[in-house]
Amino acid sequence: MRPNALFSGKSLPEYKQAISEAGAVVADAVASANHPATPRPPAHLRSVVRQVDLDRPLGELSSALEEARDLFLEHAVWFHDARYQAHLNCPVATAAIAADVIASSVNTSVDTWDQSLAATHIETHLLEWLAGRLGLGDLADGVFTSGGTASNLQALLLAREHSTADGTPLDALRILTSPEAHFSVTKAARTLGLAADAVVHCPTDERGRLRPDGVESAIDDAEKAGLTVMAVSATAGTTDRGAVDPLAALAQITHGRGLWLHVDAAVGGALVTSSRHSSLLDGIGGADSVTVDFHKTWYQPVAASALLVRDRRMFAHSRTNADYLNPEHARVPNLVDKSLATSRRFDALKPWITLRTHGADAIGSWLDASLDLAQEAHTIAEAMPDLELFERPSTHMLLFRFTAVDLEQRDDVNDAIRETLFMEGRTVIARTRWGGETWLKLTLLNPMADAADLRATFDDVVRTGHLLAGDLSAEVSA
DSSP states (O other): OOTTOSOSGGGHHHHHHHHHHHHHHHHHHHHHOOSSBOOOOHHHHHHHHHTOOTTSOOSSHHHHHHHHHHHTGGGOBOTTSTTBOSSSOOOOOHHHHHHHHHHHHHTOOTTSGGGTTHHHHHHHHHHHHHHHHHTOOTTOEEEEESSHHHHHHHHHHHHHHHHTTTOOOGGGEEEEEOTTSOTHHHHHHHHTTOOTTOEEEOOBOTTSOBOHHHHHHHHHHHHHTTOEEEEEEEEBSOTTTOOBOOHHHHHHHHHHHTOOEEEEETTTGGGGGOTTTGGGGTTGGGOSEEEEEHHHHTOOOSOOEEEEESSGGGGGGGOOOOTTTSOTTOSSOOGGGTOSOSSOOOTTHHHHHHHHHHOHHHHHHHHHHHHHHHHHHHHHHHTOTTEEESOOOSSSEEEEEEOSSOHHHHHHHHHHHHHHHHHHSSOBOEEEEETTEEEEEEEOOOTTOOHHHHHHHHHHHHHHHHHHHHHHHHHHHO
16 A cells, blocks of 8 residues: 555645545536536446456556546536436535535544534534524434435334334334325335335326325225324425425324324425515424425435434334444444444435525525526426427426427427437436426426526427438338
């Protein structure tokens, strides 16, 4: 091993040089990236990567960084580009990138106090602040997780344990949710050993929001069948339509029936920072558990999610003690007592430094700008005769499709539009299925984008749609 290859006081010159070189490589790549992507077929990239002999090191960091530039940065997807409008990937705050450098350099693990010291209290204080913003009450608590899927899993684990304390069998448990809920709810039910039909989809209104009367009917049906509703899982910001369920009404129902209410606010949790749209989360303080993803609408690097609970005592349902790590009667705060994971990065430092640099109001202004952009996208697309809109956006997402083609060809053309644009690299959008039909989707999280970027995207869709429709017509004629 080379002297000073590991980070320590003796390696500070090498550390500073490494950080400088890595920063320069990324900065150059960002400066030269003029499209959100430069795709190559999977087989090509697999072949190029597999040519690297990991048993033959290059010997110098500069050489390894050059190789990483060619292998990765030349083929990365750039979420900061205004024409990236596909999934829930956000441009990230530079303050958060700086925080990531610090967290990675120190390599803190926040599972126990003796590995983290002040980091334990920073994470705790940040989540207490967020719980206060959400209105969860004085007994609230939280823990960081690796993502919304992990947060939802732990929330439903707590709900399961709470519901089976009286001996209720697992196969009698049901989770009531929306058909538009994130697939991690179903994945959690499988992981938790529930019955195959444990997830019950309740009716939604025309905007894709859970109907309270439908939830009440489903509760009644479960009780008549001798089943136990272990949780109602609401969503604040559905993946395709950005819908926010009526949280206040659902909280009233669940409290009245003594049921657990979970709110998956992985997408919409940042609305607590908005000066104009925070009312969308009215009632969230009545939830028993809430998922919030900082790496979506808080403009933080992956991964940074959190699970919050209204009653900190509920974390006892997922606690396991180990004498060598977190003994039962420890006199210091060990966050592993609340976490399903053991070793955990100090991800709380990213939103902490972002908040200390810019403040919550700034995050809210970025969020408001992206919500405004979604409304502007609707207005622009509405004026284009070759496009059909699904509905006016509730939050960040816009569903639309190209219609200047025969109905029987419409799905194939819209599928091909998305794939063609991605391979061209100029415009990256998403697609989904609704009502048995293919729809294109914009997810607008970039407050740096503007109307010109939106028009360019829609122009690309229409141009590509006409080209593909012409090709299909030629094939049919032939």
